[in-house]
Amino acid sequence: MDSLLVRSAEELFSRHADPTAVRAIRAGGSPEVLWGELERAGFPDALVPEDAGGAGLRAAEVLPVLMAAGRFAVPLPLGETMLARAALAAAGEEVPPGAILLGEPLGGGARVPAIGAADWVLLPGDNGALLLPMAKAAEDEGAGSPFGRVLRWPGGAGRRLAVPDLFPAGAWAEVAAMAGAMERILESTVRHAGERQQFGRPVAAFQAVQQQISVMTEDVFAARMAAQLASVPDGDGVAGLNPLRVAAAKLRTGEAAVRVSAIAHAVHGAMGITEELDLHLLTERLRTGRVRFGGEAHWGGWLGRRFLAGDETETLAFVRAHLGPSAPEATA
Amino acid sequence: MIGALPLAAIPPEDEALRPEIRAFLRDAVADIPPERRARSWMGFNPEFSRKLAGRGWLGLTFPREYGGAGRGAFARYVLVEELLAAGAPVSAHWIADRQSGPLIQRFGTEAQRRFYLPRICRAEAFFCIGMSEPNTGSDLASVTTRAVREGDGWRLNGAKIWTTNAQHSHYMIALVRTGGTAADRHKGLSQIIVDLHAPGVRISPIRDLAGDAHFSEVVFEDVFLPLDALIGEEGSGWAQVNAELAFERSGPERVLSSAVLLDEWARWLREASGVGNASEAAEALLGRLLAHLAVLRAMSVAVTGRLMEGESPVVEAALVKDLGTEFEQLIPVVVADILARPGPVPPGPLMRTLAYTAAMAPSFSLRGGTREILRGMIARGMGLR
Numbered sequence: 001m002d003s004l005l006v007r008s009a010e011e012l013f014s015r016h017a018d019p020t021a022v023r024a025i026r027a028g029g030s031p032e033v034l035w036g037e038l039e040r041a042g043f044p045d046a047l048v049p050e051d052a053g054g055a056g057l058r059a060a061e062v063l064p065v066l067m068a069a070g071r072f073a074v075p076l077p078l079g080e081t082m083l084a085r086a087a088l089a090a091a092g093e094e095v096p097p098g099a100i101l102l103g104e105p106l107g108g109g110a111r112v113p114a115i116g117a118a119d120w121v122l123l124p125g126d127n128g129a130l131l132l133p134m135a136k137a138a139e140d141e142g143a144g145s146p147f148g149r150v151l152r153w154p155g156g157a158g159r160r161l162a163v164p165d166l167f168p169a170g171a172w173a174e175v176a177a178m179a180g181a182m183e184r185i186l187e188s189t190v191r192h193a194g195e196r197q198q199f200g201r202p203v204a205a206f207q208a209v210q211q212q213i214s215v216m217t218e219d220v221f222a223a224r225m226a227a228q229l230a231s232v233p234d235g236d237g238v239a240g241l242n243p244l245r246v247a248a249a250k251l252r253t254g255e256a257a258v259r260v261s262a263i264a265h266a267v268h269g270a271m272g273i274t275e276e277l278d279l280h281l282l283t284e285r286l287r288t289g290r291v292r293f294g295g296e297a298h299w300g301g302w303l304g305r306r307f308l309a310g311d312e313t314e315t316l317a318f319v320r321a322h323l324g325p326s327a328p329e330a331t332a
Numbered sequence: 333m334i335g336a337l338p339l340a341a342i343p344p345e346d347e348a349l350r351p352e353i354r355a356f357l358r359d360a361v362a363d364i365p366p367e368r369r370a371r372s373w374m375g376f377n378p379e380f381s382r383k384l385a386g387r388g389w390l391g392l393t394f395p396r397e398y399g400g401a402g403r404g405a406f407a408r409y410v411l412v413e414e415l416l417a418a419g420a421p422v423s424a425h426w427i428a429d430r431q432s433g434p435l436i437q438r439f440g441t442e443a444q445r446r447f448y449l450p451r452i453c454r455a456e457a458f459f460c461i462g463m464s465e466p467n468t469g470s471d472l473a474s475v476t477t478r479a480v481r482e483g484d485g486w487r488l489n490g491a492k493i494w495t496t497n498a499q500h501s502h503y504m505i506a507l508v509r510t511g512g513t514a515a516d517r518h519k520g521l522s523q524i525i526v527d528l529h530a531p532g533v534r535i536s537p538i539r540d541l542a543g544d545a546h547f548s549e550v551v552f553e554d555v556f557l558p559l560d561a562l563i564g565e566e567g568s569g570w571a572q573v574n575a576e577l578a579f580e581r582s583g584p585e586r587v588l589s590s591a592v593l594l595d596e597w598a599r600w601l602r603e604a605s606g607v608g609n610a611s612e613a614a615e616a617l618l619g620r621l622l623a624h625l626a627v628l629r630a631m632s633v634a635v636t637g638r639l640m641e642g643e644s645p646v647v648e649a650a651l652v653k654d655l656g657t658e659f660e661q662l663i664p665v666v667v668a669d670i671l672a673r674p675g676p677v678p679p680g681p682l683m684r685t686l687a688y689t690a691a692m693a694p695s696f697s698l699r700g701g702t703r704e705i706l707r708g709m710i711a712r713g714m715g716l717r
């Protein structure tokens with residue numbers, strides 16, 4: 001992967017997505033500056049084919065950028081916009097300006113994240129998807145929660161587009177953001193454990209704390225590996241995504257998210273429960289990411305059924321054929 | 333902090349070994365019932381080891397001049413993961429092939445290499461590892477078995493315990509004290525090759541909770557060994573032991589110990605329920621286990637990639653082992669739960685495989701370093717201690 005790309009993303013986020021900026025957007029402030037910088041850097045068009053004016057990158061190449069966005073808890077749909085634009089461009093559809101959220105269909109409306117801003121919602125439906133303007137959405141207040149807002153549009157709203165189902169793609173974007181958020185959570189937990197003193201020693205000196213952080217480290221490594229596996233572009237989805245890989249990764253990352261959040265909060269003590277500390281920006285990202293575009297139960301069932309209906313009768317053979325660290329050999 | 337593990341793939345030339353191995357295994361393990369195959373790398377069968385040797389599959393990574401195949405760690409990875417997934421009885425040659433041979437190759441004299449390595453490749457020399465003692469478990473540096481220089485050899489006294497296959501092996505590589513006292517800790521330890529047929533060696537097998545006797549207590553009473561029993565440098569035992577550990581801890585055997593159970597259950601699910609008829613709970617569980625397997629395998633392959641580059645990713649290997657054994661231990665727990673639902677009667681072989689795996693599962697996170705010790709290594713890698 002082009003480390004230049006990651007470095008420029010990291011730099012951009014350090015400058016324009018520091019906790020103050022992130023908190024301002026979360027509170028309903030304008031995301032214009034941050035989004036403008038992202039557009040100027042070309043990130044939202046990273047997955048758009050070159051002949052349609054994009055960078056023509058594939059999932060594995062943009063993964064580090066989306067992980068960086070996760071590390072900063074960026075409250076904007078960068079990954080989703082990348083995916084939506086790529087899908088629209090590939091379908092020969094016009095790409096609208098601005099940020100696009102992938103909506104989860106819910107009772108005739110769309111569930112979208114409770115936090116963050118976007119210009120459009122792309123909502124899957126029969127025969128493709130509807131591109132709906134955020135400005136025209138009505139919010140179903142009663143159905144909303146920190147897990148997401150439920151939006152509805154008047155009949156006839158939006159433009160019908162011939163794009164494939166982006167549900168697994170949305171799940172992949174969450175995997176990337178969660179893997180990044182977990183990296184940052186681990187760093188800050190290690191730092192806090194080294195700084196906070198009790199009984200005359202840093203709490204990191206206690207074996208019980210060390211063992212917990214080791215477990216957390218394992219899950220962070222597993223989540224990162226899951227994200228890398230999910231980004232091997234051997235599928236026929238947008239950016240080369242393969243739903244089997246995404247299924248495994250979303251499930252594993254969701255499990256990791258639960259343990260990582262719990263341990264991080266335990267080690268941070270009461271301080272971690274405060275509004276002031278940034279930890280909750282990241283652990284909230286994990287809570288919402290875990291349930292968006294299918295959680296463990298959904299993807300577990302889906303993957304289990306694929307195995308049972310497939311040709312490979314041994315688990316290792318199935319994993320090698322579909323979930324290996326590289327695209328399977330053409331001859332295998 | 334520990335650096336990220338980049339994705340690594342098994343090179344095509346090593347993948348190319350797979351079809352032949354799979355074809356061989358289809359016949360070779362066909363008649364072994366699953367509850368025996370579940371013994372995985374604890375299944376002892378010298379005849380099977382000789383069959384593998386006949387194919388050139390022992391000492392795959394040893395240089396050709398010593399009877400090996402001169403292949404890399406990824407070739408062995410392919411071989412081993414197929415053997416373990418099939419539940420082949422690989423225990424007889426396992427330690428020699430994985431650990432003792434590479435150790436001799438790395439630290440041995442030319443004469444030692446010429447003597448031992450070809451025998452290992454022919455399945456004529458089986459090895460065991462003598463680290464643990466009655467009073468030495470996790471605190472390995474506290475070993476008290478002692479080898480004292482005497483004339484043109486060593487005199488060995490002490491005892492080892494939990495030594496897998498000691499009663500079947502030709503040689504033990506023992507970690508012993510050759511200088512100083514237990515208080516000197518890592519200093520004064522050496523590795524020594526013990527001919528287990530030498531006078532003064534007494535081996536008593538110990539029965540395990542499943543009724544097998546794979547490990548033993550080994551007592552040394554004035555065992556006289558020649559000078560060249562020493563392997564590597566006198567006093568370097570600790571460093572040598574640790575050099576083995578990355579290889580020992582990150583391989584497929586830390587992910588696949590319950591593979592036979594998982595596959596038996598999945599097969600029964602497919603056959604008994606027919607496509608589309610498995611319960612939702614069973615499907616979701618299967619998917620969950622597949623997701624874990626995929627990620628663990630990718631991590632294990634990635635650590636092998638590091639080893640191939642000549643690095644010694646000891647902490648990463650500890651991390652893979654701890655996560656991998658947790659997965660191995662999860663399988664019997666969740667499969668037992670799902671099979672406890674009312675429904676069609678599961679076949680006897682499946683239930684016996686479950687019973688064996690469930691009973692032995694606690695050992696998965698003891699052998700090769702306990703969970704707590706591994707987590708301590710990770711904590712050190714993270715700068716916490």
Ligand SMILES: Cc1cc2nc3c(=O)[nH]c(=O)nc-3n(C[C@H](O)[C@H](O)[C@H](O)COP(=O)(O)OP(=O)(O)OC[C@H]3O[C@@H](n4cnc5c(N)ncnc54)[C@H](O)[C@@H]3O)c2cc1C
Pocket residue numbers: 460461462463464465468469470471493494495496497547695698699700701702703704705
């Ligand atoms: C099936 C099997 C095969 C084996 N084969 C071999 C073999 O071939 N050769 C060989 O040499 N050994 C072998 N062993 C022994 C194995 O290496 C030991 O079991 C292991 O090192 C742990 O030692 P112990 O059992 O004495 O436990 P102990 O060290 O007594 O540990 C007991 C408990 O205390 C914990 N503990 C100990 N020290 C600490 C600490 N500092 N911090 C926190 N917790 C701690 C441990 O994690 C564990 O939970 C085998 C074991 C098994 C189960």
